[in-house]
Amino acid sequence: MSRNALELWVGLFVVAGLAALAMLALRVGNLSTVNVTDAYKVTASFQNVGGLHVKAPVTMAGVKIGRVSNIQIDREDYSAIVELSIDRRFNNLPTDTSAAVLTSGLLGAQYVGLEPGGEDTHLKQGDRIEITQSAVVLEQLIGQMLFSKAQGDR
Amino acid sequence: MSQVDKSQDSLIQIRDVGFSFGDHKIYDHLDMTIPRGKVTAIMGPSGCGKSTLLNFIGGRLKPDTGDIRVNDVSVPSLNRRDLYALRKQMGMMFQSSALLTDLNVFENIAFPIYEHTELPDELVKNLVLSKLQMVGLRGARHLMPAELSGGMTRRVALARAIALDPMLVMYDEPFTGLDPISLGVIVKLIREVNDALQMTSVVVTHDVAEGCSIADYVYLLGQGRVIGQGTPEEMSGTKSPEVRQFMGGLPDGPVAYHYPARDYKEDLFQDWPDD
Amino acid sequence: MTSIRLLGRWVINSVLRLGRATMFLTATLVGVFWILRRFQLILQQVFAVGVLTVLIIAVSGLFVGMVLGLQGYNTLVDFGAESSLGLVVALSLTRELGPVLTALLFAGRAGSALTAEIGLMKATSQLAGMEMMAVDPIERVMAPRFLAGFIAMPLLAAMFTAIGVLGGYLIGVGMLSVDSGVYWTSMQEGVDVYDDILNGVIKSVVFGFVVTWIAVFEGYDAAPTSEGVSRATTRTVVIASLAVLGLDFILTSLMFSEI
Numbered sequence: 001m002s003r004n005a006l007e008l009w010v011g012l013f014v015v016a017g018l019a020a021l022a023m024l025a026l027r028v029g030n031l032s033t034v035n036v037t038d039a040y041k042v043t044a045s046f047q048n049v050g051g052l053h054v055k056a057p058v059t060m061a062g063v064k065i066g067r068v069s070n071i072q073i074d075r076e077d078y079s080a081i082v083e084l085s086i087d088r089r090f091n092n093l094p095t096d097t098s099a100a101v102l103t104s105g106l107l108g109a110q111y112v113g114l115e116p117g118g119e120d121t122h123l124k125q126g127d128r129i130e131i132t133q134s135a136v137v138l139e140q141l142i143g144q145m146l147f148s149k150a151q152g153d154r
Numbered sequence: 155m156s157q158v159d160k161s162q163d164s165l166i167q168i169r170d171v172g173f174s175f176g177d178h179k180i181y182d183h184l185d186m187t188i189p190r191g192k193v194t195a196i197m198g199p200s201g202c203g204k205s206t207l208l209n210f211i212g213g214r215l216k217p218d219t220g221d222i223r224v225n226d227v228s229v230p231s232l233n234r235r236d237l238y239a240l241r242k243q244m245g246m247m248f249q250s251s252a253l254l255t256d257l258n259v260f261e262n263i264a265f266p267i268y269e270h271t272e273l274p275d276e277l278v279k280n281l282v283l284s285k286l287q288m289v290g291l292r293g294a295r296h297l298m299p300a301e302l303s304g305g306m307t308r309r310v311a312l313a314r315a316i317a318l319d320p321m322l323v324m325y326d327e328p329f330t331g332l333d334p335i336s337l338g339v340i341v342k343l344i345r346e347v348n349d350a351l352q353m354t355s356v357v358v359t360h361d362v363a364e365g366c367s368i369a370d371y372v373y374l375l376g377q378g379r380v381i382g383q384g385t386p387e388e389m390s391g392t393k394s395p396e397v398r399q400f401m402g403g404l405p406d407g408p409v410a411y412h413y414p415a416r417d418y419k420e421d422l423f424q425d426w427p428d429d
Numbered sequence: 430m431t432s433i434r435l436l437g438r439w440v441i442n443s444v445l446r447l448g449r450a451t452m453f454l455t456a457t458l459v460g461v462f463w464i465l466r467r468f469q470l471i472l473q474q475v476f477a478v479g480v481l482t483v484l485i486i487a488v489s490g491l492f493v494g495m496v497l498g499l500q501g502y503n504t505l506v507d508f509g510a511e512s513s514l515g516l517v518v519a520l521s522l523t524r525e526l527g528p529v530l531t532a533l534l535f536a537g538r539a540g541s542a543l544t545a546e547i548g549l550m551k552a553t554s555q556l557a558g559m560e561m562m563a564v565d566p567i568e569r570v571m572a573p574r575f576l577a578g579f580i581a582m583p584l585l586a587a588m589f590t591a592i593g594v595l596g597g598y599l600i601g602v603g604m605l606s607v608d609s610g611v612y613w614t615s616m617q618e619g620v621d622v623y624d625d626i627l628n629g630v631i632k633s634v635v636f637g638f639v640v641t642w643i644a645v646f647e648g649y650d651a652a653p654t655s656e657g658v659s660r661a662t663t664r665t666v667v668i669a670s671l672a673v674l675g676l677d678f679i680l681t682s683l684m685f686s687e688i
Binding site: 003006007009012016017020023025027029030055057064 | 473
């Protein structure tokens with residue numbers, strides 16, 4: 001095999017490998033959808049986050065606008081402090097925006113859904129979302145239902 | 155038997171070398187002097203460690219005791235860099251030729267030149283062609299080693315061994331397995347290369363006729379030491395029974411026909427399986 | 430008594446081999462440093478271990494992806510979750526199947542070829558011949574092969590994974606009823622560049638290192654006979670495959686276990 005042909009083949013091989021890597025990163029992975037470096041962070045406290053975990057999506061009107069970057073427990077009132085990283089493109093969220101831990105489908109993964117309010121001022125880095133709605137925990141729900149049913153029967 | 159004249163210029167001195175492979179003793183107090191500019195044949199029965207000797211000279215093995223000096227340098231005590239520098243002045247032709255199978259004839263001979271020099275391609279080409287011309291294979295330069303006959307392979311290996319114009323060329327069993335014509339060619343080439351390029355040649359072989367026809371001086375090894383030495387004429391005229399057995403190819407003699415065993419009769423009446 | 434002695438001998442031999450392999454690796458890594466100047470040598474070996482392995486990798490990747498698409502769909506559809514097909518295919522490929530299957534195929538195709546080639550060079554005294562020509566075979570023969578395997582393996586694993594994802598697409602979207610957009614978005618929702626893809630790449634880098642090391646060492650350490658070479662070739666495939674699977678377990682538990 002001539003030297004040129006060899007170089008060409010190896011060149012093609014490396015290009016194909018790198019193209020495959022790029023496809024994995026951009027098309028399969030989420031490198032193209034969330035740019036973590038260009039985001040601002042707000043916090044929200046919930047009584048219960050259920051099965052929410054770090055990197056879960058943050059959506060508004062069903063569109064993904066960020067992700068959960070941290071979940072902690074508040075040492076004073078034992079609530080969960082969830083830190084949300086939101087893309088800078090969506091920097092016009094009203095300050096009275098509300099947050100809820102929702103479930104995609106009946107048994108799907110949990111995510112944070114934002115509901116815009118009506119204020120003129122906008123959320124910015126480090127702000128706190130005041131109005132929150134905790135996760136619906138299926139077991140509690142069933143428990144409550146059974147309890148009320150039992151009470152009604154009496 | 156005449157000793158090598160000590161005043162004569164010698165290239166290799168082997169002094170009091172002892173060596174064993176595990177429990178098997180190969181050499182015991184081996185002494186040898188190889189004269190510069192001559193063809194020296196080292197002969198001996200198969201398995202007596204002749205090739206090991208070449209590995210000592212090339213520094214691929216170290217003796218347990220004793221010293222090997224090549225061109226007044228002690229080979230066993232060299233560090234890697236100096237050893238490699240010394241090896242550039244040595245050529246070696248292996249019994250199996252050791253040609254690089256993925257390179258053609260030309261590239262095989264150019265290999266040591268490209269590895270060790272920065273010569274321009276044009277000059278390398280001329281060098282390689284001159285070596286190929288010498289061994290008569292200039293026309294075969296595009297062939298791959300697999301396409302060569304046994305004799306041609308040896309000749310290419312010889313051309314490669316002298317590619318860097320070394321001071322010393324070692325031949326490991328160069329005559330084994332060749333047809334008469336190729337054998338004649340190799341014998342002629344070894345002699346010619348030695349005289350034309352003023353090298354020192356060491357030929358390790360068990361072929362008595364070819365060894366004697368080519369050598370200026372002969373060493374005969376056996377039982378881990380030198381059992382005879384001299385010019386080919388002196389060797390054929392010797393009275394030593396060991397030398398006579400080897401030179402004459404006698405089946406029995408000091409080297410016994412039978413592998414050591416207990417008495418045959420005793421063995422026959424022994425219960426089976428034994429031990 | 431004999432069996433205990435045999436066990437002892439086996440342990441001693443294994444430790445000795447491991448020691449030789451480690452010394453060999455050190456020498457090879459030093460050799461890699463020197464051989465970087467000889468770009469042409471590395472190119473030749475990348476061709477031999479990389480380019481020549483692409484075909485088997487591509488075909489296997491396609492079929493594995495297609496099988497994943499089929500099996501994944503049949504399982505997911507029972508739960509009405511066939512929209513997650515893309516995620517299932519992509520996660521299994523990036524995390525596990527891509528690096529592991531590529532490494533196994535690589536050991537079988539390129540690793541065995543490396544061992545056989547080097548073993549034959551040893552059996553025909555080509556390595557000894559090089560030494561006598563003052564050319565270090567570790568630097569000249571082993572280092573470029575080692576480096577090439579190390580470079581080629583992650584690229585091959587990426588190709589395997591990418592082609593596998595396309596194979597899953599072919600079945601899921603082409604033959605079954607998954608929507609094309611859903612296939613891709615479910616992937617992007619669930620596959621993390623760092624957690625899944627980067628960890629998969631790290632796995633393939635580790636596997637490439639280990640498989641090539643084993644292959645080159647087995648060739649170099651082979652008994653210089655045709656029997657020795659054939660035994661070394663078998664050993665390369667067996668040891669490299671076991672090493673890949675064992676390491677995969679260790680790496681997976683390090684990378685993907687929670688906290």
